[in-house]
Amino acid sequence: MFVPAFFAALSSPHGIEALDRFARFKKIVGPIEVDMVEAKTTVSITYKFAHANMDLPKFSVLNEQLLVLHLIRTGVGERIVPLVVESPFGYDEETIKEFGLPVQKGKSNLLVFDKADLQKPFLTQNNIMWQYLETELNQHLAQQEREQSFAGYVQQELYSAIPSGFFFVEDIAHRLGVSVRTLQRNLTGENTSFKKELQVVQKAMTLSYLKIKLSIEEISSLVGYSEVNAFSRAFKNWTGMTVTDYRKQQGL
Known part of the structure; x- marks a missing residue:
């Protein structure tokens, strides 16, 4: 934005x-x-x-x-x-x-x-x-004022950082202008963690990319995975099914 x-x-x-x-x-x-x-x-x-x-x-x-x-x-x-x-x-x-x-x-x-x-x-x-x-x-x-949270700011930065490959906690802390400790403390205060927020964003990006029929290889790279197998395991953890089964269920 x-x-x-x-x-x-x-x-x-x-x-x-x-x-x-x-x-x-x-x-x-x-x-x-x-x-x-x-x-x-x-x-x-x-x-x-x-x-x-x-x-x-x-x-x-x-x-x-x-x-x-x-x-x-x-x-x-x-x-x-x-x-x-x-x-x-x-x-x-x-x-x-x-x-x-x-x-x-x-x-x-x-x-x-x-x-x-x-x-x-x-x-x-x-x-x-x-x-x-x-x-x-x-x-x-208006939407942000309704849902304003530090986790929301972290997610915003992750959406733009993940495709670049620079989305480690140190990268996001730098983009927000805070220390890693401060970032983690604020997320803990909202009952979440950097890992959880990263997975939320990666899952949302993945489901969006599936709708435009990108290949698994393309999606895994775009959401920050260097290996397709690791991405496939993560997807199953997120959804409880494989990418192939998800596509069939959604008619994709």
Whole structure:
């Protein structure tokens, strides 16, 4: 969902609306919330974890700050420079050059933009795209707010990570911006585990692929198994039957 959310922001008429849309739909793609504060002459952006008592690591803070900056610069078509960049972490010289001003060291993360820069018209404005995306994004947001859980975020990351082959617990923890210990602790708190969530996603992906009549070899590879025999055993554990029997039962 990240690409639709990003393009929904880019299709805005100006930066203020873009940041509003981005803040609204950011939670669809991960456990990070965006707080936008609009003042008379400035607009401020801060980030926090959706789960209490969890601090954002350096990777997440830096990535999110650069992402918003890239969004504004792409939309306006100019190298917009923020008024303030603040972070609990130190950044290297190359990163500071990208921001275009010294980064202040502080307890929180903060981006402050000149409101006039965010009122400049977006070259990427696209009302047709927004009309297409708005309903879909609102539906996803409503569903997530009903079912919001850390396990849900883990599943979202697994769906995109499994086909790439990088879906070990360390990979997913990195994508979420948390330590492996924190990931496992949060899942335990929801009476589940990484292994259980991985199997839930692999099973769902497998049943979906079976409907479009892919071969067992293709499916086993797509859901993260290097050996067909291992995949076949897993499938029987999930469903209580072989792939062949399942296809017959479902008329596939």
